[in-house]
Amino acid sequence: MAAVEGLMQDYELSLQHVLWRVERLHQKKEVVSKRDEGIHRTTYGEMVPRINRLAGVLKRIGVKPGDRVATLAWNNNRHLELYYAVPCMGAVLHTLNLRLFPQHLEFIINDAEDKVLFVDQSLLPLLKPLAGKIPSIQTMVLMGDGPATAMTAKENGLADFLDYETLLAAESESYPWPKLSERMAAAMCYTSGTTGNPKGVVYSHRSQFIHTMGVLQGDNLGLTENDALLPVVPMFHANSWGLPYAAGMAGSKVVFAGRFSADPKSIVELSQQEEVTFLAGVPTVWIGLAGYLKESGQSLPKVRTVVCGGSAIPQALMEAMDALGLRMLHAWGMTETSPLGSVARVSAGSKPADELKLRLTQGRVAPGVEIRISDPTSGEELPWDGVAFGEIQVRGPWIARAYHNGYDPDKLTEDGWFRTGDVAKISPDGYIQIVDRTKDVIKSGGEWISSVELENAVMAHPKIIEAAVIGLPHPKWDERPVVYAVARPEFKGNVTQEEIIEFLKDKVAKWWLPDEVRFIDEVPKTSVGKFDKKVLRANAVPIQEGVKEGVRK
Ligand code: AMP
Numbered sequence: 001m002a003a004v005e006g007l008m009q010d011y012e013l014s015l016q017h018v019l020w021r022v023e024r025l026h027q028k029k030e031v032v033s034k035r036d037e038g039i040h041r042t043t044y045g046e047m048v049p050r051i052n053r054l055a056g057v058l059k060r061i062g063v064k065p066g067d068r069v070a071t072l073a074w075n076n077n078r079h080l081e082l083y084y085a086v087p088c089m090g091a092v093l094h095t096l097n098l099r100l101f102p103q104h105l106e107f108i109i110n111d112a113e114d115k116v117l118f119v120d121q122s123l124l125p126l127l128k129p130l131a132g133k134i135p136s137i138q139t140m141v142l143m144g145d146g147p148a149t150a151m152t153a154k155e156n157g158l159a160d161f162l163d164y165e166t167l168l169a170a171e172s173e174s175y176p177w178p179k180l181s182e183r184m185a186a187a188m189c190y191t192s193g194t195t196g197n198p199k200g201v202v203y204s205h206r207s208q209f210i211h212t213m214g215v216l217q218g219d220n221l222g223l224t225e226n227d228a229l230l231p232v233v234p235m236f237h238a239n240s241w242g243l244p245y246a247a248g249m250a251g252s253k254v255v256f257a258g259r260f261s262a263d264p265k266s267i268v269e270l271s272q273q274e275e276v277t278f279l280a281g282v283p284t285v286w287i288g289l290a291g292y293l294k295e296s297g298q299s300l301p302k303v304r305t306v307v308c309g310g311s312a313i314p315q316a317l318m319e320a321m322d323a324l325g326l327r328m329l330h331a332w333g334m335t336e337t338s339p340l341g342s343v344a345r346v347s348a349g350s351k352p353a354d355e356l357k358l359r360l361t362q363g364r365v366a367p368g369v370e371i372r373i374s375d376p377t378s379g380e381e382l383p384w385d386g387v388a389f390g391e392i393q394v395r396g397p398w399i400a401r402a403y404h405n406g407y408d409p410d411k412l413t414e415d416g417w418f419r420t421g422d423v424a425k426i427s428p429d430g431y432i433q434i435v436d437r438t439k440d441v442i443k444s445g446g447e448w449i450s451s452v453e454l455e456n457a458v459m460a461h462p463k464i465i466e467a468a469v470i471g472l473p474h475p476k477w478d479e480r481p482v483v484y485a486v487a488r489p490e491f492k493g494n495v496t497q498e499e500i501i502e503f504l505k506d507k508v509a510k511w512w513l514p515d516e517v518r519f520i521d522e523v524p525k526t527s528v529g530k531f532d533k534k535v536l537r538a539n540a541v542p543i544q545e546g547v548k549e550g551v552r553k
Contacts, residue, residue: 200404
């Protein structure tokens with residue numbers, strides 16, 4: 001039989017649809033931002049004319065379809081305006097990570113050939129070392145509050161800038177949005193560059209649209225119109241996990257913590273005042289928050305979901321949050337996967353005794369994405385038996401197929417799957433358990449030790465708050481694990497290596513026991529708040545003779 005075409009419309013999937021919903025359906029919904037001078041309050045209804053004006057500004061300053069428009073900004077309402085205006089007028093929103101070193105920022109801006117840069121006034125000092133080094137930037141727009149803007153810019157040797165509010169005031173409240181093709185680039189984000197230079201991931205309108213629908217599904221993150229969302233995850237980290245667009249699509253209230261995102265007290269105060277129901281961020285944020293809530297005796301009864309991703313949730317953290325009445329939802333993903341990859345919901349019929357265990361896995365792959373694990377040497381697909389582990393590979397409509405400028409073409413397999421670099425096992429019913437990053441897994445005596453599992457076991461010790469494990473070279477075993485542990489403040493100086501190793505003895509295999517436990521004040525973090533093992537490795541002193549043999553025997 002000849003192929004028969006479906007008779008549905010060729011409707012282009014674009015972020016303009018999200019903007020349409022924001023304008024038509026969610027005018028009354030609030031957008032609240034914590035700023036230095038206090039709380040800024042607006043609504044989607046008030047924001048839409050500003051988004052239109054902003055599109056007019058972009059056009060006036062010469063932004064053409066496909067041009068990259070960079071932002072160096074905190075989580076706030078203006079950043080959200082840019083999230084809509086830039087892609088909806090056909091340009092590409094490039095969110096810069098404000099925690100990067102100047103040389104990384106310089107590399108990224110040049111690699112992306114950003115044409116315009118929108119910068120929050122308080123972040124201007126970050127640009128000072130870049131003066132004269134980012135030639136593609138033709139226009140800089142400052143998002144400040146009053147005359148201090150000009151002063152600060154000049155002080156930083158950055159004389160040429162325009163003022164955001166002045167520009168907006170001069171434009172019309174309506175904008176003739178162009179017809180977009182769903183294949184056009186909408187936004188780009190760089191990987192955090194834990195190895196080598198960061199690489200640009202370019203999202204299309206289509207991928208963003210479908211990802212937004214995916215995020216909203218009940219079995220995924222399940223954000224709804226009834227929610228008040230506080231994304232602690234920065235708007236530069238993988239598009240804030242897609243949550244700003246999901247909120248716009250659903251009509252959720254949005255609360256931004258601005259530059260106070262790293263401060264648990266501010267997060268708690270804002271959540272209480274604004275009746276936040278939905279939080280999202282990396283584990284380190286929640287470790288701080290759980291500690292603050294416990295200490296201050298406060299609670300967040302309105303919060304129904306705390307999405308946690310970016311690194312594995314330590315069991316001790318999930319239990320501490322459970323005890324505080326805060327339900328964590330574990331999600332896995334990466335910049336290259338938009339980022340939603342999998343979510344740990346407890347599936348129907350699971351035994352109550354298994355609940356915690358299932359919630360601590362990386363969950364099951366999100367509808368819309370396909371997953372497989374493959375043997376790192378032979379490349380062969382491995383079974384989902386909960387035992388075999390190999391590299392996670394994924395494919396789907398919101399998974400990258402290439403990097404900007406063609407870096408790292410080997411990330412895609414010959415048959416079109418994206419190599420994530422994460423090593424995992426998958427249970428017969430599809431629960432993913434990440435064992436490690438390929439580059440972090442410890443190769444000892446021809447076998448693998450999961451640094452993640454070892455870290456979690458150490459972090460379960462009552463005297464320990466944070467622990468990172470790395471493999472260090474060893475003449476006999478190739479590599480051996482070394483723990484870098486941070487004692488809880490009340491146990492500082494009062495916890496020993498022997499105590500930790502003793503504690504681990506009935507929790508991990510004997511040959512997994514670390515050769516050394518080194519106590520430090522803080523685990524170094526990457527620009528997005530994950531343990532920075534690269535820094536630990538670079539500064540690590542070699543394993544001490546004697547200790548290792550004692551443990552290994
Ligand atoms: P990024 O692109 O900065 O979001 O980093 C992505 C990487 O973070 C992934 O490839 C994983 O190695 C790690 N990651 C993200 N979410 C999780 C999670 N839930 N558990 C363990 N690792 C995670």
